[in-house]
Amino acid sequence: MSTTTGKLLGGTGRFLDDRLHGARGLRTFLRKIFPDHWSFLLGEIALYSFIILLLTGTFLTLFFQPSMTDVVYHGSYTPLDGVHMSEAYASTLNISFDVRGGLLMRQIHHWAAILFVAAIMCHLLRVFFTGAFRKPRELNWIIGVTLFTLAFTEGLFGYSLPDDLLSGTGLRILEGVLLSIPIVGTYLSFFLFGGQFPGHDIIPRLYVIHILLIPALLLALISAHLFLMFHQKHTQMPGKGHTDTNVVGQPMYPYFMAKTGAWFFFIFGVTALLSTFAQINPIWIYGPYNPSGISAGSQPDFYMGFMEGALRMWPSWHWNVGGYSLAFNVFLPAFLPLGLLITGLALWPFIEQWITGDRREHHVNDRPRNAPTRTAIGMGGVAFYGIMWLEGANDIIASQLNISLYLTTEIARYAIFIGPVVAYWVTKRICLGLQRKDNHLLEHGVETGIIRQMPSGEYVELTRPVSEEHRAVLAARAQRPQIEAPAADEVPARSARGGMGRLRVTLNKVLTESVPLPEGNGHGNGHGNGHAAEPTAVTAGDGHAGEVERADGDGAEG
């Protein structure tokens, strides 16, 4: 930096600090430490796709007409010349074919929306599986779950705006869902649509919700989410020197700023690349909405797929109770799985805290294998969601795999109960197995593939002790605190009495199931292994050591 630049910066800095008193706070901000791990980038993808959505969305509002007034089209897309359509649909055609860059902006907006929800889902799973939601981050977790719910609602309302045949069918389903709500459903539907479906109000109403109400909520909650993350400092993955009382990583300025800036460019670049080569939501092919028309293979965007699947697999439960309809064939699939998922996610930190009795602050994340039951429950949830999601595309699956359509639904009806149980069991076994593998590495070191013949004629394989960094990761298996165990006289502790107490003790046993670390870990390496001293010979050569390191496979993270 030249002296002139320094003076200029110094002058500006002084001007601002004289008025804002920012030097001290800003200095802390610049030196804020950010831990490194690839999985921490998932949340950033969500953040940056949101920014892309704001930018491209603003552009689209300049040209889009949220109106259901009937017009006859005479634009550049000649196949639809002379066709009756809503102004909303006509203006979307106009954006696509008569505004330079309009099609690109529409496609970036749609791809970014898909990326936004997908990144939120991956980020949510990352936080769940690593236990990053634990105290003190429960509030931020709840904000995150709210953001997830808002995000796919925002997506649903957004792709409904062009008033094309596909999204209009989606709105028709929304009407059916509203009508199924007991007592107030018919009224809700008439109020939302401004009368009978489709009416002339739904597009303008969804528009204001889509461009004002939900984005404002998203913006406010994302800000709160980031502020809390910043204030509480980011969690870190286990590693050498990583403790619950420190943050190890690189400073905000210039490292994190440069890295995250690059990441933003990559995400925008990839979204632009997708929008250049991968067509998305070609509404001119679907045609304008008409309640009499539909095309086979209608699919919503991926994040609504699980709701669609629930609607498809649910039995035709409908009862007439005292002259009124209980349309549980629609009401339950529309609200029960979603409600279970959202409530379960929001309450999980508190449920886990109650079961484990662990009220300590946690800043070092769990490796998923080190919380086998939590990971297994999470995978059970993933299976539950995934089966509904697949069933949402059962017609495509049936036609692609050439199997009976009805069979796919029958399978889904069983799989929704069996799948999560199997996923739970398999995941738990895998986690416990991985823990044993870690123990093996800690106790016996890394196999080198070097076989040596002993003077006695015996052949042994040399092992190399795991590196300090790797050992810190492997040994990061927190012993979970036991809730009060029965005293010597076998009388259960106060908190373990009664139905809830006994339930808690049982759940605690299941939730804290884990393979204990080998005794004396962290010091002795390969005790019981007569050749513990040998590995020095192997680590001597530089290049050789690198080779051995790679063979180890499960190295310390980035």
Add this chain to the structure above:
Amino acid sequence: MSETQPGHDLPPDDGGPQSRAPHRVIGTPPPAQARTLLGDAPGAAAPEPPRELPAGPDNPARASRAERVIAACFILSMVASIGFIAAYVGLEVHSLDATLRSNLALGLSMSVAFLAMGVGATIWVRNIMPDVTLVEQRHPLASAEPDREEFTKTFTEGAEASGFVKRPLLRRTLIAASVPLAVAPLVVLRDLGPLPGTSLRHTVWRRGTRMVIFGPNTPLRAADFSTPGQMITVIPQGYAENQEVLAKATTIIIKFAPGEIIPRTPDNPEGTVLNWTVDNIVAYSKICTHVGCPVALYEQTTHHILCPCHQSTFNAVNGAQVLFGPAPRPLPQLPIGVDSQGFLIATSDYHEPVGPAFWELG
């Protein structure tokens, strides 16, 4: 993270931040003075504090190679951005082919501009900036006990001074006043739409309403709809652009071979009502009784009507009874006849509500 390249004479890296500082030639002015953002404090001659970040890269040779690559990336990005502007100015849209060309040119230049910036910035971080790892201490999030007590005291004092605790009359009337205030915003939403009334129970079909083919909107003679196995969508004449009407009144008519229809009898209460058919032509509502999608797929050989949305399947020969899927009741049958000119007409409205179930349906 940093890779040590063989062949370069580097100071030993033991992980400590100080040890990574490159060797400096004696006499170089201390950089901290030149870059003090807030200007020099007058008369300050304090010794320079230890640096947290080294000023130079870990590997200067590698850094200067990287510098050229980064600069090339940024220039590429610049060229791509200029290309984007050129493509915007130079390429018109207004047709499928032109839009395709414009989208390719704009999208590609935009992607390259962003990706080149990203690549450049990444190489910059990895090769120019010295690889450091710093440690920051966390502090317990809970406030110190005296602070908490102080807060409680302040809060309690404020509550007491306000009289909110001591004067229940004020407290209760304030709460009583807020309740209707909170309800009012809900009440003003009432005019969002009309009340449903019985509108979901009726369609515009009347005795004598002609059926027209959906699309061309031409009426249809029963004699012209003569091939068994055919299915077409019809709508009431004069309502082609009225979506609220179509959302309930859209109907499918199917022609069967003689004897295929299974009539409604006391033993088969869901069967097709023969009196409501003409010449083996049967009319059913096209609006699925599940959530209202049009049931558009018809399989001639099995006489199955299938809803493409959620795959509810109805038996067309037997009163559209539900064979599979989440639909709870058959598609309602429309009574049809022919007028004096032989055109297909409705002979009344549907005898039961069409479309998805709603609370008042019963």
